Amino acid sequence: MAPLNEEQLENIRNERKIQIMRAALKTFAENGIKLTKISLIAKEAGISHGLVYHYFKSKEEVLYESLEWAMELNETHEYLNELSKMSVSPLEKVRQFTKYALSSSKSENSHIFRVIQHLENTDGIPSHILDFTRNVGIMYVEFFIPIFIEGQEAGEFIQGDPEEIVGLFLTIISGVMADDPDFWHENMDRKIEIFMRMITTR
Template structure:
């Protein structure tokens, strides 16, 4: 058997690192930051404890790089760009995003939301990790505030502080994604319409 060349070795290293990060997201989402140990991540990834340290210096580094990797892969950014270009009403944009978020929550998206919720209630989390998760949240807030204001001007959204309405809307969606979204998958459009009545005028 011929020895592997440098490109093949690099591909193997990248695949192994992704294997670890995917496992880490699951473990951090299930256990939170404080209760997660490198040994749990290694077990989930099906590798040795020591091999994790070949790719990451610490638990904190695993978490930060895993979140960055997941957000880069996450389809949400792409979808938000597409949604902003759609010639539909503000309420339809909100409805479509809600459906997208709850439909895609089987993958890394739900782990990201669960981890962020854990971190919001955890002490001694490194500041750069908190800053990253804060920026993730602000991405959604900054996208939706203009849509909510447009919806208010069109008479679709109730006349309350738009920033508070967006915060409430995103908090509830985060809670659903962090829990068990299976309930929403049957008759999803109808259930989302009921859910959105908390912010709509009809």
């Protein structure tokens, strides 16, 4: 068998690193930040403990790079772009996003939200990791504030500080995604309608 060339070796290294990051997100999401050890990540990835350190210097580095990688791949960015262009009411945009978010709560995307929830409740997290997760939150808030303002002007959403209402809306959504989603997957449309009553005038 011919030896692998540099490009093939680089592809193998990249695939292995992605394998570790995917396993890390799942492990952090399920166990929390403090309880996750490199050994648990290695076990989830199906590799040796030492091999993780070949790609990452520390658990904190695995955490940061995994979140960064996942956000770059996160299809939610594309979905929000599509949602902004839809010719539907603000209320319908929020309803559709809610269904999208809860429908994906069993997918890999939900690991990001669960990890962020853990980070918000864990002391001693490096500042660059907290800054990254805050920026993720700001992105969602900045996207939804104009939609909620438009909805308030149209009489669809309750009156009040739109940033505060958006914050409440996103906190509940992320909390549901971070929890066991099975409850929401049964009779989802009905439950979404009940949820929407918190922010609508109907």
